[in-house]
Amino acid sequence: MSRSAHPAGPRHADVLPEGHYSAPPADLNSLDPKVWSRTVSRDALGVVTVGGIDVKTLAEDHGTPAYVLDEADFRDRARAWRTAFGADADVFYAGKAFLSRAVVRWLHEEGLNLDVCSGGELATALSAGMPADRIAFHGNNKSTEEIERAVRAGVGRIVLDSFQEIVRVAHIAQSLGKRQRVQIRITVGVEAHTHEFIATAHEDQKFGIPLAGGQAAEAVRRALKLDGLELIGIHSHIGSQIFDMSGFEVAAHRVVGLLKEIRDEHGVELPEIDLGGGLGIAYTSDDDPREPHEIAKALTEIVTRECESARLRTPRISVEPGRAIVGPTAFTLYEVGTVKPLDGLRTYVSVDGGMSDNIRTALYDAEYSVALVSRVSDAAPMLSRVVGKHCESGDIVVKDAFLPSDLAPGDLIAVPATGAYCRSMASNYNHVLRPPVVAVHEGQARVIVRRETEDDLLRLDVG
Numbered sequence: 403m404s405r406s407a408h409p410a411g412p413r414h415a416d417v418l419p420e421g422h423y424s425a426p427p428a429d430l431n432s433l434d435p436k437v438w439s440r441t442v443s444r445d446a447l448g449v450v451t452v453g454g455i456d457v458k459t460l461a462e463d464h465g466t467p468a469y470v471l472d473e474a475d476f477r478d479r480a481r482a483w484r485t486a487f488g489a490d491a492d493v494f495y496a497g498k499a500f501l502s503r504a505v506v507r508w509l510h511e512e513g514l515n516l517d518v519c520s521g522g523e524l525a526t527a528l529s530a531g532m533p534a535d536r537i538a539f540h541g542n543n544k545s546t547e548e549i550e551r552a553v554r555a556g557v558g559r560i561v562l563d564s565f566q567e568i569v570r571v572a573h574i575a576q577s578l579g580k581r582q583r584v585q586i587r588i589t590v591g592v593e594a595h596t597h598e599f600i601a602t603a604h605e606d607q608k609f610g611i612p613l614a615g616g617q618a619a620e621a622v623r624r625a626l627k628l629d630g631l632e633l634i635g636i637h638s639h640i641g642s643q644i645f646d647m648s649g650f651e652v653a654a655h656r657v658v659g660l661l662k663e664i665r666d667e668h669g670v671e672l673p674e675i676d677l678g679g680g681l682g683i684a685y686t687s688d689d690d691p692r693e694p695h696e697i698a699k700a701l702t703e704i705v706t707r708e709c710e711s712a713r714l715r716t717p718r719i720s721v722e723p724g725r726a727i728v729g730p731t732a733f734t735l736y737e738v739g740t741v742k743p744l745d746g747l748r749t750y751v752s753v754d755g756g757m758s759d760n761i762r763t764a765l766y767d768a769e770y771s772v773a774l775v776s777r778v779s780d781a782a783p784m785l786s787r788v789v790g791k792h793c794e795s796g797d798i799v800v801k802d803a804f805l806p807s808d809l810a811p812g813d814l815i816a817v818p819a820t821g822a823y824c825r826s827m828a829s830n831y832n833h834v835l836r837p838p839v840v841a842v843h844e845g846q847a848r849v850i851v852r853r854e855t856e857d858d859l860l861r862l863d864v865g
């Protein structure tokens with residue numbers, strides 16, 4: 403997708419950008435439960451509350467911008483995934499979506515496992531008490547030092563991503579007198595994105611070992627020979643923000659095909675198959691994500707069917723949702739600074755954050771929703787673009803949205819579904835301080851990642 407998918411924009415207020423809301427929503431004050439976390443509603447005064455606390459109180463106590471995370475919703479979603487997949491499968495939360503020690507504890511309590519892909523994520527997981535055997539270590543370029551730490555800690559699995567890494571991990575495990583459980587990540591020639599997938603013979607990307615040309619089979623051959631490794635399964639991750647299950651269907655078919663080859667060649671039935679993450683969420687009212695129980699049912703059926711026809715025992719399935727668990731559980735709370743109407747175009751609404759707290763719009767052309775949350779308004783809708791305070795014209799948070807035309811400096815607005823890949827991809831561009839993550843639960847707000855301070859910035863700058 404192009405980063406400038408809407409180059410011209412509307413020339414007149416009555417011409418709306420293609421592919422966006424064709425008309426303003428009937429009620430600007432309504433909060434679509436698809437995009438807002440589960441405890442969000444408006445109180446009697448029209449102020450939005452979450453976890454029993456209103457956003458004005460949150461802004462006063464914690465400042466803006468702030469990521470506000472609904473703990474009950476997070477736990478509900480984690481539990482729903484766990485329950486949907488049951489005792490014969492494992493759910494690994496993809497830590498890169500958003501990781502903090504509080505989140506690690508919630509996941510542990512709810513019975514989920516955890517994916518990490520760097521020494522920093524591993525350190526966070528271990529320091530919050532996640533048992534090492536419930537951690538999977540990913541990445542296409544894990545350093546020797548990271549591998550050593552992971553093996554020493556006793557992580558449940560390392561997902562091998564290259565021929566060199568097979569040897570590297572085997573060598574390190576052996577030198578530590580260990581046998582490391584590993585999976586091999588393969589690329590099956592399926593690229594899934596939202597409502598489509600593309601099946602190709604090979605994939606031109608940095609992750610995994612291609613199934614094409616017998617490379618994955620060769621990787622398995624090598625891994626099975628090495629004393630330092632215990633090969634437990636095959637891993638495949640096909641994309642992100644996926645709604646359509648047919649990409650998983652093709653991927654599972656190809657992975658099971660490899661399992662069959664392995665059985666035929668080596669007489670070994672590998673006990674596990676990991677189908678990765680990438681399940682989509684609703685960023686706007688136009689998105690219709692599936693529930694975890696539907697996804698679990700579909701994936702289990704696909705794998706079972708494929709294995710039956712290959713006469714293989716059905717392996718233990720694991721999945722790795724990140725966005726689908728944390729994404730919908732948080733919104734970003736901003737204060738409106740400047741409101742700039744551009745005649746015949748749209749109104750630019752500037753907030754006190756921007757691409758430093760949400761890079762996804764600039765990076766992926768992502769779409770978001772937005773609402774006025776500190777009050778209700780009966781004013782007419784105005785076509786708006788929510789922008790940040792950075793020195794970059796691409797510093798856009800929400801490209802096209804309707805906000806009430808009486809919007810004024812000091813109003814609070816919120817962008818929902820920012821739980822995934824926002825704080826975790828946040829930067830200090832323009833020396834802006836990264837916002838806190840405030841978890842709310844049953845009337846209590848608790849800072850789980852504090853706001854950065856200028857002292858934090860200056861501490862790294864050693865002069």
Ligand SMILES: *Cc1c(COP(=O)(O)O)cnc(C)c1O
Pocket residue numbers: 496498499517540639641642643678679680681722723724725726822
């Ligand atoms: C990013 C990633 C995930 C999680 O993706 P989501 O879109 O957040 O569900 C899972 N597995 C692997 C290997 C990944 O790289």
